[in-house]
Amino acid sequence: MSLTATAKAGPRSPAGTGPGPDDGRAAALRRTWRKASPYAYIAPFFTLFLAFGLFPLLYTAFVSLYRVELQTSGEMEWRGIANYTALFTDEYFWTSLRNTFTIGVLSTVPQLAMALGLAHLLNYKLRGRTFIRTAILLPYATSVAAATLVFAQLFGKDFGLINYVIGLVGFDPVDWQTGTVASQIAVSSIVIWRWTGYNALIYLAGMQSIPHELYEAAEMDGASRWRQFVHVTLPGLRPTIVFTVIISTIGATQLFGEPLLFEGSISGGISHQYQTLGLYMYEQGWGFFHLGRAAAIAWVMFVLIVVLVGANALIARRRARKEAGR
Amino acid sequence: MPIARAAKRATARLGAVVLAGALLAACGSSDSSDSSDSAGGKVTLNVDLFGSFGFKEAGLYEEYQKLNPNITIKQSDTQDEADYWKSLQTRLAGGGGLADVQGVEVGRIASVTQQQSDKFQDLKEFGADKLKGEFAEAKWSAATTKDGKILGLGTDVGPEAMCYRTDLFKEAGLPTDREELASRWATWDGYLELGKEYKKKAPAKSAWLDSVGSLYGIMIGQEKERYYDASGELIYDKNPAVKEAWDTSVEAAEAGLSAKLDQWSPQWNQAFAAGSFATIPCPAWMLGYIKGQAGDGGQGKWDIAKLPGGAGNWGGSYLSIPRAAEHKEEAYKLIEWLTAPEQQAKVFQKQGNFPSSTGAIETIADAEDEYFSGAPIGQIFGDAAKESPVQVLGVHDQNVMQQITNALSEVERKGVSSDKAWGTAKKGVDNVIG
Numbered sequence: 001m002s003l004t005a006t007a008k009a010g011p012r013s014p015a016g017t018g019p020g021p022d023d024g025r026a027a028a029l030r031r032t033w034r035k036a037s038p039y040a041y042i043a044p045f046f047t048l049f050l051a052f053g054l055f056p057l058l059y060t061a062f063v064s065l066y067r068v069e070l071q072t073s074g075e076m077e078w079r080g081i082a083n084y085t086a087l088f089t090d091e092y093f094w095t096s097l098r099n100t101f102t103i104g105v106l107s108t109v110p111q112l113a114m115a116l117g118l119a120h121l122l123n124y125k126l127r128g129r130t131f132i133r134t135a136i137l138l139p140y141a142t143s144v145a146a147a148t149l150v151f152a153q154l155f156g157k158d159f160g161l162i163n164y165v166i167g168l169v170g171f172d173p174v175d176w177q178t179g180t181v182a183s184q185i186a187v188s189s190i191v192i193w194r195w196t197g198y199n200a201l202i203y204l205a206g207m208q209s210i211p212h213e214l215y216e217a218a219e220m221d222g223a224s225r226w227r228q229f230v231h232v233t234l235p236g237l238r239p240t241i242v243f244t245v246i247i248s249t250i251g252a253t254q255l256f257g258e259p260l261l262f263e264g265s266i267s268g269g270i271s272h273q274y275q276t277l278g279l280y281m282y283e284q285g286w287g288f289f290h291l292g293r294a295a296a297i298a299w300v301m302f303v304l305i306v307v308l309v310g311a312n313a314l315i316a317r318r319r320a321r322k323e324a325g326r
Numbered sequence: 327m328p329i330a331r332a333a334k335r336a337t338a339r340l341g342a343v344v345l346a347g348a349l350l351a352a353c354g355s356s357d358s359s360d361s362s363d364s365a366g367g368k369v370t371l372n373v374d375l376f377g378s379f380g381f382k383e384a385g386l387y388e389e390y391q392k393l394n395p396n397i398t399i400k401q402s403d404t405q406d407e408a409d410y411w412k413s414l415q416t417r418l419a420g421g422g423g424l425a426d427v428q429g430v431e432v433g434r435i436a437s438v439t440q441q442q443s444d445k446f447q448d449l450k451e452f453g454a455d456k457l458k459g460e461f462a463e464a465k466w467s468a469a470t471t472k473d474g475k476i477l478g479l480g481t482d483v484g485p486e487a488m489c490y491r492t493d494l495f496k497e498a499g500l501p502t503d504r505e506e507l508a509s510r511w512a513t514w515d516g517y518l519e520l521g522k523e524y525k526k527k528a529p530a531k532s533a534w535l536d537s538v539g540s541l542y543g544i545m546i547g548q549e550k551e552r553y554y555d556a557s558g559e560l561i562y563d564k565n566p567a568v569k570e571a572w573d574t575s576v577e578a579a580e581a582g583l584s585a586k587l588d589q590w591s592p593q594w595n596q597a598f599a600a601g602s603f604a605t606i607p608c609p610a611w612m613l614g615y616i617k618g619q620a621g622d623g624g625q626g627k628w629d630i631a632k633l634p635g636g637a638g639n640w641g642g643s644y645l646s647i648p649r650a651a652e653h654k655e656e657a658y659k660l661i662e663w664l665t666a667p668e669q670q671a672k673v674f675q676k677q678g679n680f681p682s683s684t685g686a687i688e689t690i691a692d693a694e695d696e697y698f699s700g701a702p703i704g705q706i707f708g709d710a711a712k713e714s715p716v717q718v719l720g721v722h723d724q725n726v727m728q729q730i731t732n733a734l735s736e737v738e739r740k741g742v743s744s745d746k747a748w749g750t751a752k753k754g755v756d757n758v759i760g
Contacts, residue, residue: 157586175739263588264406265588270736287408290760
């Protein structure tokens with residue numbers, strides 16, 4: 001009796017529910033949940049993205065076709081692509097585009113080069129390595145506003161520390177706010193200060209994935225640290241470098257806080273000498289309240305970033321393919 | 327596939343909940359910031375201002391709260407008016423986050439009356455029209471729309487004078503008596519001449535003037551018509567008065583009389599205490615600013631004389647109530663009290679902001695200021711206020727001014743030629759007007 005009973009009970013499900021009509025439905029429900037649940041889990045991101053990412057993007061495109069003033073934002077006047085075509089004859093637009101490029105180069109190139117060097121040094125066994133690694137990230141943790149205000153003081157014309165030091169060496173003080181090159185260097189230095197450590201840590205992470213045996217082998221072959229860097233570190237780090245270049249390009253194209261706070265001028269200095277695209281957009285939108293024109297600039301910036309990143313990726317891929325073919 | 331549809335619906339519902347949550351959070355935070363404990367009949371009034379209106383400094387909020395125990399006043403302020411105006415415009419466009427009382431600079435009042443009369447409360451509804459006789463005529467009419475809405479009550483006006491450092495004058499061998507100086511610089515030419523004399527024997531690292539921007543600003547304040555004519559047309563590039571102020575400023579820049587500072591910049595602020603300049607054109611509201619920047623060390627080193635070239639007005643403000651404000655009626659009672667003669671007089675005594683209420687002007691006629699070597703500020707600024715012209719105001723006054731002073735800085739700091747810089751100014755104005 002008991003034997004048959006256990007035998008009978010055996011095939012039953014552990015939960016003890018009989019193979020009734022309910023069983024099929026629960027299984028189906030479980031199956032669909034398994035299929036649908038990933039969507040539910042990612043839904044919060046995409047809902048937020050739709051509301052605060054995609055919608056503003058499209059709405060900006062819509063606004064950029066109108067003449068809209070913040071003070072009278074209820075009245076929209078159709079302008080078609082006139083907001084865009086006006087940019088091509090707008091001297092300040094070209095100035096800010098050029099400034100964005102020069103400040104971008106002035107800040108990105110030394111920044112990445114220094115980060116690479118720093119990371120290479122940190123990759124060796126140093127005393128207090130963890131402390132140093134954390135310390136180089138500190139500038140990144142500082143707020144742009146605080147950092148820029150300090151730098152603005154350092155670069156002051158009459159009472160700035162930098163001009164004081166320059167004076168000790170015997171040079172004339174530099175008007176860091178007014179000169180085109182001088183002001184761009186000053187703004188770039190804030191960017192460099194803030195982001196070098198951040199990039200160095202990314203490089204460091206990349207370097208740690210390079211097998212240590214390669215360094216040992218190179219050392220046994222009598223390669224100096226510099227040659228190790230050139231022949232082992234750099235090739236192994238290529239994907240990481242491409243990543244940082246792309247991130248820095250995006251950052252440089254959107255540069256805004258540093259030039260805005262450097263002198264507190266929305267025009268980027270008296271002759272727009274360090275006005276970036278982001279700042280020009282802000283000046284049009286929130287200085288002069290031309291929302292339509294600001295929206296057009298925003299879209300031009302967006303397209304510009306897409307093109308730049310695309311170009312970066314293309315170059316990187318072509319180089320990779322060339323290397324593979326070798 | 328009913329189940330797939332259910333899943334889709336569930337996703338949508340989840341999304342809606344998340345979104346609603348985010349929105350609620352947004353509303354919640356704005357609710358709590360302008361809290362009103364209506365339970366106990368207590369009301370918190372938010373007052374949002376720029377620069378220094380001097381209400382807090384003169385102890386007016388405390389006094390008002392004592393008189394009205396159910397009211398608590400919270401003030402927030404922004405130093406730079408341009409930043410303040412930006413954020414106010416953004417909030418007006420969005421319709422949220424507005425304070426119960428918002429300050430408006432006189433350079434913006436035309437924008438309020440001509441473009442945004444639907445966004446500000448008509449104070450006539452609270453009986454403001456009975457106050458008309460208490461204010462200077464020009465002050466009152468500037469805040470009144472064509473159809474008679476009253477959109478703001480006047481706080482201060484900006485009668486102009488010249489502030490100077492007696493210690494630096496002494497070192498350079500110039501007279502320090504305010505009467506004598508007033509007669510030496512009766513005209514702007516006289517002022518520039520004296521500046522050249524100063525430059526010859528000036529103490530090291532000290533210029534005659536802080537920036538040509540403030541020179542331009544104070545000169546343009548002496549004019550009735552500036553950037554717009556009475557019909558509202560933009561005339562700045564044809565106006566001989568603008569040209570004259572421009573030319574004088576260029577002359578000062580080219581003669582190397584200015585310290586090449588940018589007004590409102592940190593460098594400018596530091597220069598007040600450091601003695602980088604000997605004179606600064608000063609509307610009445612600048613007195614409080616000088617005291618703040620030059621600090622106690624400047625006590626007695628400063629003095630005030632009559633302005634070269636006649637009386638003028640630069641700046642001055644209003645208190646307005648946005649339509650979206652939460653406690654409009656209480657806010658009106660507060661601004662009526664704050665702009666009443668007694669209170670305006672108190673602000674003047676403490677901060678130097680010159681009253682726009684005629685009653686207050688009478689009571690302060692013999693006021694003197696210890697900080698400024700006992701200068702008779704009541705008389706100097708009172709005379710200037712009486713004689714200054716009634717100015718024509720336009721929608722973009724403040725922005726046009728900004729573009730012109732920017733271009734002047736190019737002459738001053740980069741040695742750009744006057745013609746080229748004027749071209750920049752015109753381009754800048756076109757850009758602003760859009």
